Amino acid sequence: MSAPAPTHAPAPAPARSAAAPTAAELLAFALRTAADPAVVDSLPLDPEGRTWIRLDGPGGSEAWLIGWPPGTGTGWHDHAESRGAFATARGRLTERSLAVRLPSEGWQSLELAPGVDRSRTLAAGAGRGFGEHHVHEVLNESTAEHAVSVHAYYPPLPLIRRYGRSGPVLTLEQVERPADWQ
Ligand SMILES: [Fe+2]
Numbered sequence: 001m002s003a004p005a006p007t008h009a010p011a012p013a014p015a016r017s018a019a020a021p022t023a024a025e026l027l028a029f030a031l032r033t034a035a036d037p038a039v040v041d042s043l044p045l046d047p048e049g050r051t052w053i054r055l056d057g058p059g060g061s062e063a064w065l066i067g068w069p070p071g072t073g074t075g076w077h078d079h080a081e082s083r084g085a086f087a088t089a090r091g092r093l094t095e096r097s098l099a100v101r102l103p104s105e106g107w108q109s110l111e112l113a114p115g116v117d118r119s120r121t122l123a124a125g126a127g128r129g130f131g132e133h134h135v136h137e138v139l140n141e142s143t144a145e146h147a148v149s150v151h152a153y154y155p156p157l158p159l160i161r162r163y164g165r166s167g168p169v170l171t172l173e174q175v176e177r178p179a180d181w182q
Contacts, residue, residue, distance in 0.1 A: 073139030087127025091147030
């Protein structure tokens, strides 16, 4: 016979959903959370740099609330084998992305074909989902307004690859693992 659980025992973890979240489900979470002022307003903002809080994403996903002072951005990167989504909660973000799937391993530098660049602006309330190996950079191009956004990834990011960009040439510069950004 087992002893009763102590009253301070943590609650059992919620049952993991049978299906891993899709990019559409991650986007629905990002949009819903971005529309929740109680969550969005909990983020401390720093005029000098990006700020972030980790959130509980759906279905075991990794999620973040991120603040972007004017002029800040991520630089080019991918999310390896994770799919994801993000939504703007305050301000306006620009996403520059590549409409081409790149091999994730085995290259250091490559020349992009003409016409693969995409750019979109996501005002508050707008978001987008993306699949595995999505390469992009996200920027707050405003000169005056802070932006806040919600991001979710599944599986939780094992790593991100950072790229340099010179015209059509994309060069792998760094591989970051969770220990580097937590
Ligand atoms: Fe990203």
